[in-house]
Amino acid sequence: MPPKKSQKLTPFNVYIRWRPLPEEPGATEIQKTQKPGDEGHLVSLSLPDASGSSTGRGARSWTSAPSFAKVFEADDNNRSVYDNVVSQTFPRIMAGKTCNFFAYGHTGSGKTHTIVGYDHEDPQQVGLCLSAAKELFQNIEGLNGSAEPDQKLAVGLRMYEVRKKSAFDLLNGHTECFVREGQDGKVHIRGETETLEGGKVRVKPILVVPCWSFEELRTVLEKGLDLRATGTSTVHDKSSRTHAVFELEIVNKALVEARDAVIERQAELVPHGKFATDVYLEENTKAYISNPDVRGGYMVNPDYTINQGRIDAAEAIKREYEERLELAEAKVQEIFATSQHPCLGGKFVFVDLAGSEYYDQKSSTSAAGSKQTAEEKQEGRQINSDLFALKEVIRARSSNQTRIPFRSSPLTMVLREHFLGSEDGFSAMILTVSPTADQYAATMNTVKYGNLVAMAGGS
Ligand SMILES: Nc1ncnc2c1ncn2[C@@H]1O[C@H](COP(=O)(O)OP(=O)(O)OP(=O)(O)O)[C@@H](O)[C@H]1O
Numbered sequence: 001m002p003p004k005k006s007q008k009l010t011p012f013n014v015y016i017r018w019r020p021l022p023e024e025p026g027a028t029e030i031q032k033t034q035k036p037g038d039e040g041h042l043v044s045l046s047l048p049d050a051s052g053s054s055t056g057r058g059a060r061s062w063t064s065a066p067s068f069a070k071v072f073e074a075d076d077n078n079r080s081v082y083d084n085v086v087s088q089t090f091p092r093i094m095a096g097k098t099c100n101f102f103a104y105g106h107t108g109s110g111k112t113h114t115i116v117g118y119d120h121e122d123p124q125q126v127g128l129c130l131s132a133a134k135e136l137f138q139n140i141e142g143l144n145g146s147a148e149p150d151q152k153l154a155v156g157l158r159m160y161e162v163r164k165k166s167a168f169d170l171l172n173g174h175t176e177c178f179v180r181e182g183q184d185g186k187v188h189i190r191g192e193t194e195t196l197e198g199g200k201v202r203v204k205p206i207l208v209v210p211c212w213s214f215e216e217l218r219t220v221l222e223k224g225l226d227l228r229a230t231g232t233s234t235v236h237d238k239s240s241r242t243h244a245v246f247e248l249e250i251v252n253k254a255l256v257e258a259r260d261a262v263i264e265r266q267a268e269l270v271p272h273g274k275f276a277t278d279v280y281l282e283e284n285t286k287a288y289i290s291n292p293d294v295r296g297g298y299m300v301n302p303d304y305t306i307n308q309g310r311i312d313a314a315e316a317i318k319r320e321y322e323e324r325l326e327l328a329e330a331k332v333q334e335i336f337a338t339s340q341h342p343c344l345g346g347k348f349v350f351v352d353l354a355g356s357e358y359y360d361q362k363s364s365t366s367a368a369g370s371k372q373t374a375e376e377k378q379e380g381r382q383i384n385s386d387l388f389a390l391k392e393v394i395r396a397r398s399s400n401q402t403r404i405p406f407r408s409s410p411l412t413m414v415l416r417e418h419f420l421g422s423e424d425g426f427s428a429m430i431l432t433v434s435p436t437a438d439q440y441a442a443t444m445n446t447v448k449y450g451n452l453v454a455m456a457g458g459s
Contacts, residue, residue, distance in 0.1 A: 012457025
């Protein structure tokens with residue numbers, strides 16, 4: 001069903017999705033109502049007291065601001081969520097923009113069901129990420145008809161989990177990668193340093209797997225998903241403690257090769273950069289000698305003259321390799337500038353955020369309770385600070401602040417390029433919530449966070 005005309009589309013929309021009541025004996029439902037308004041939908045939640053009274057002393061209730069773009073009920077399937085939330089963003093993707101979609105909710109509330117789905121055969125139940133991939137392939141197949149082989153479009157898939165301060169590459173054996181800001185001001189997610197022949201040093205970024213058909217992408221994605229679950233008996237507990245990121249980018253062979261060349265040129269530069277620094281330090285170490293009687297404790301060595309020629313020669317070689325890297329980077333830019341398809345680089349980013357049970361807006365401790373181990377508590381604090389940072393980034397962007405606090409957490413650092421790429425794009429958060437009475441606190445926690453995000457996002 002296409003979205004209704006009245007549905008608003010602001011730069012950051014927040015949706016609510018109720019999951020069905022689990023078929024457990026004795027499961028009771030909270031009372032919930034929603035009211036559409038000009039500014040958005042408001043929701044009211046209430047939990048009657050033990051006597052069943054909604055007004056008694058033990059009863060609880062809360063009403064949100066009119067901040068939600070739409071509320072999906074338990075009988076709305078994944079197709080309906082896709083049609084209303086994701087499909088409308090295709091013109092932006094096909095114009096080369098980035099659109100971000102976050103799912104946030106308590107463990108078991110339906111985040112993974114929404115983002116990837118558990119039934120990949122049923123078009124009504126397949127998750128948003130695979131539905132988007134399918135529609136992407138339908139769009140690019142038409143454009144590929146007469147294109148030159150290296151201009152043919154494909155979908156590049158990257159998927160990784162962010163846990164504490166690291167990212168784990170789901171398309172590369174769950175390799176641990178580090179999230180760092182480079183000298184170029186960009187955020188890089190790279191694995192361990194590999195030393196290659198000739199002293200070359202390579203740090204591989206998170207893998208992008210170019211897929212040339214929907215079936216290929218689905219197979220690659222499913223293999224990656226298997227890694228998410230490996231080695232844990234309590235998959236839900238574990239998956240709830242990570243943020244899983246799925247990126248689908250429109251690429252072509254020329255772009256993939258040009259980006260690989262940048263990695264290769266970076267690897268070549270490392271030993272020459274190191275050699276130039278070593279030569280400079282060596283010459284300067286010889287040129288000064290220790291003397292405790294002079295100010296600063298060092299004086300010029302009268303027996304040594306700095307070999308400036310040696311320093312300059314090492315610097316010249318380093319500069320040569322820097323220029324090779326600059327050329328490789330310029331090639332990537334040129335591919336975008338000369339592409340016959342403006343959709344090149346268009347990107348969907350789907351994020352299955354860590355469980356809302358970890359977020360406690362009032363304290364720096366986790367809301368998941370005292371049963372946690374010390375490690376889990378530490379993870380909980382990190383998740384809490386990630387989610388707080390995400391809200392602050394959304395707030396800063398929507399109020400056009402010049403300084404956006406991306407550096408506040410590893411999650412916002414990895415999302416930086418996507419947020420920056422989504423100028424003229426679109427971002428949305430889907431709050432997945434359970435109607436069961438014993439999940440009332442968790443549901444409230446999720447909806448309150450989403451309410452803050454919606455208000456911060458200006459929707
Ligand atoms: N809207 C829904 N419709 C039908 N089934 C749902 C829905 N939401 C969740 N479920 C079912 O509930 C179960 C738990 O959902 P899911 O694994 O998506 O939760 P989650 O929020 O990702 O949990 P975790 O954070 O622990 O990974 C799954 O079996 C899923 O199919």
